[in-house]
Amino acid sequence: MNECNIIRDVLPLYAESMVSEDTKAFVEGHLKGCDECRKELEMINKPEIIQTACDAVPLAGIRKKLVMKRIQTVVLSVIMVLAIAVVAFSYITKPIHFEYTDDLITVTETGDGGVLLTFREDVAACSYESMPSPENGEGKYYFVEAWTSRLLQWTNEDTENKTLTAYPTVGMPQMTIYYTQNNGEEDVCIYGEPITNGGVITQPRLALNYYLFTALVLFAVLGVLWLVFRKKARVKIGLERAILFPLSYILSHIAICGLSGVSYTMTRDFELILLVTLLLYCVLLLVYNVIRIRKEIKEYI
Ligand SMILES: [Zn+2]
Known part of the structure; x- marks a missing residue:
């Protein structure tokens, strides 16, 4: 390996006194015996000498080289901060699903065929997916889930109860609603006739x-x-x-x-x-x- 190449990699840093004492001694040792690297150092130092002598050159241009080197450090810091921010964001917004308990959901028939689900106060968000009956294609199945997150637990601003309304398919009054616990436990049938005698478990991906x-x-x-x-x-x-x-x-x-x-x-x-x-x-x-x-x-x- 050619020592000059290494010296030239660090020369810009050396020129700005941004190297350790060891590196400084190493570079100076090399410069004593190497004309070419000494010239290289002069080249690095030159633009600033010219520009300080010439007032017409805008100040922005003078600093350009210096700034470019600092940008690397800044970019590194910014990317690191971003990465940490994303991980922190992920942690505080990660959905925490609720295990089913008797007081989690209140089920009320609305009178027009629909079913109103009212969730407990600490539920921050809820959603459902629906599908036709897997057995005979008649009727409709709902899978409901409810969650919160660390962020929502801390802020806890909105204490309004969350609700969902489920309706059966027109002409097919049969409707079954399951609550999906998302914890490896069976889904809980909270309204209507269960799908089969066996349990239904929503599997993680x-x-x-x-x-x-x-x-x-x-x-x-x-x-x-x-x-x-x-x-x-x-x-x-x-x-x-x-x-x-x-x-x-x-x-x-x-x-x-x-x-x-x-x-x-x-x-x-x-x-x-x-x-x-x-x-x-x-x-x-x-x-x-x-x-x-x-x-x-x-x-x-
Ligand atoms: Zn050299």
């Missing part, structure tokens, strides 16, 4: 586990390739950059879902994981580049 598994496999494959090619500097660096991506995904999955891939709100969780993955990847890549340059310098000291 498991796809996130497959994505996590894929990321782990990719991580392992790149790890093996790294072991094989670690002697080839270029390939090694490429692999190290690539391996940061599955690593970002794995860390993001843990940040959003914990170690479990069981999710009742899969779309939401997956979108958040992808967002954090991208942010985290940028952070890791920037940190990696800084560490790599420092390491190369140390090898020569």
Whole structure:
């Protein structure tokens, strides 16, 4: 490896006295014996000398080079803050579903064939999905769920009771309403005739586990390739950059879902994981580049 290349990587930082004492000594040692790098340093220092001598050049132009270098640091900080914000947002807005209890839902017939469901005060939001009867296509089934979130628990501004009204299909008065607990327990029939004698369980979506598994496999494959090619500097660096991506995904999955891939709100969780993955990847890549340059310098000291 050519020492001059390393020196030139750090020269801009050296010119601004932004390097450690060790690096400074190392650079100065090299400059004493290397004309070309000394010229390079002069080139770096030159524009500012010209511009201070020439008042006509706008001040904005003078600072441009300096600003560009600072921007890197700022970008890194901003991305990190964003990533942390997304994880925090995910945590405080994650739906917390209610287990069924007798006082959770009050069921009232409205008189026009509809059924009014009134939820307990601490329920912050509710929704339902409906489908035709799975047995004979006649009648209608509703699956109702209710949840809150940490954010809604803390703010607790709206104490108005949440309600839903369910209507049967016209001409088919048969209607069954289930409450979905979203905790692996059976759905509870709260109105009408149950679907079958057996219980109905709304299963969590498991796809996130497959994505996590894929990321782990990719991580392992790149790890093996790294072991094989670690002697080839270029390939090694490429692999190290690539391996940061599955690593970002794995860390993001843990940040959003914990170690479990069981999710009742899969779309939401997956979108958040992808967002954090991208942010985290940028952070890791920037940190990696800084560490790599420092390491190369140390090898020569
Ligand atoms: Zn040199």
